[in-house]
Amino acid sequence: MINKLIIYLKALKVCLITKSIKRAEFYIYEQGMDVSKYDDDMLIAQLGYFGHHTEKALKHHDRGNRGKHKRDKLELLIKEFKNREINESRVIEWAQNLVDYYDENQKIYIKHTDKISIHPQKEQILQFIKARTTTRFWQPREIDDNTVRDILETAISSALSCNRQTIRFSVVKNEIENMVIGDSNNKSMFNKAPLTIYVSDDSRFFAEKYGNSLNVGGVCSLIQLAASAYGISSTWMYYADFYDQDEIRKKLGLNDYMFVYSVISLGYPLDDQTKPPRCDVDRFIIKRKNNENR
Known part of the structure; x- marks a missing residue:
């Protein structure tokens, strides 16, 4: 009884410090x-x-x-x-x-290095990343299973919050012979793309409010970049708020603790899309000294 009281008191302290009930609940969960x-x-x-x-x-x-x-x-x-x-x-x-x-071993676990490794194809890689764009029309051509696996294997190398490997991919293929060019709206992507990947995450292990969505965002970015390396274009769609989660979980065979955050449609491009220009990067940079008074 005393031990439980101590745990709950410490959980209350966590809640007061972080202003997060979820973190307090997670602290209690960890103890037992x-x-x-x-x-x-x-x-x-x-x-x-x-x-x-x-x-x-x-x-x-x-x-x-x-x-x-x-x-x-x-x-x-x-x-x-x-x-x-x-x-x-x-x-x-x-x-x-x-x-x-x-x-x-009582030594600090740091593998010291003084090396700075710059990729020999740095300029080409950066230009490739900058050139990636979205396409909403695809050729009626299948994507090989090994290619899909390689894309997803690359994607899960993304940074993951506390190394929680809870992302799941639901891969849905369309019959190529039934594909149509369709419209440009998001809804049509599900029917006309050769392949669609639903990206979900396990909601049981995140005390952080946005931890799951940050993981999904990082993984989805790498899906698009890895696909581009194969000449495959994609459309990345936000999914979480616009569709019935119970219905989509049932359709994909997901457990009720999984939440579908995003959908990416993939295929070989039919439209030679030009990437819209971005504003100058200085517009996005806010500079501030570390100890500067607010």
Whole structure:
């Protein structure tokens, strides 16, 4: 009873400091984790999360106070992974190395380097990124499955909040012989694009209000860039508020804790679209000294 009271008092402190009920709830949840009740997706998400925080603790001078709790949770997750024989050897090896380093090495976990690596094709890469544009009309031509896999494998290399690998892709193909040119409005994209990717995220592990949407945004940007490398054009559509989430989850076979944030339609372009000009970058830059008074 006393332990529970202490946990709730600390959760109240978290709530007062962060002004977030979700963060307080997440703090309480962390204290009573029962990994045996997790599904595999929950295990993967939490392994990434507690691995991330264990690694952060290893890079802090006050390792014990900051990281012991995270390290212990990570070890529990690793054991459960191994008990279930989940085939994610690279992830487990990474997590186990963090626990071993925490226990055996007191040095700050920094791999020092003085190298600055500039890509030899820097100019071409930057120009390629700047030239990426949206297309709303596609050729009646299929996208190879291996190409789709490569695009999505590239996309999940995006930065993810606390390494929570909770993004899911629902890939829906249209029959090429039934494709029509259609209209330019968003609704027509679902019927005329050779392929559509619904990007959803697991809502169970984010104390942050916008954590899920930030992850989805980063991943969707990389989907478009990776697709462009294959000569594939896309339309990225916001999805969250305009459609019935229950209905789309049922259609895609998603669990009720998944939320569909975005949709990207892909295909080989029929329209040679010119990218609209952007304003000068100086218009977007706000300069301020770190210690300048507000």
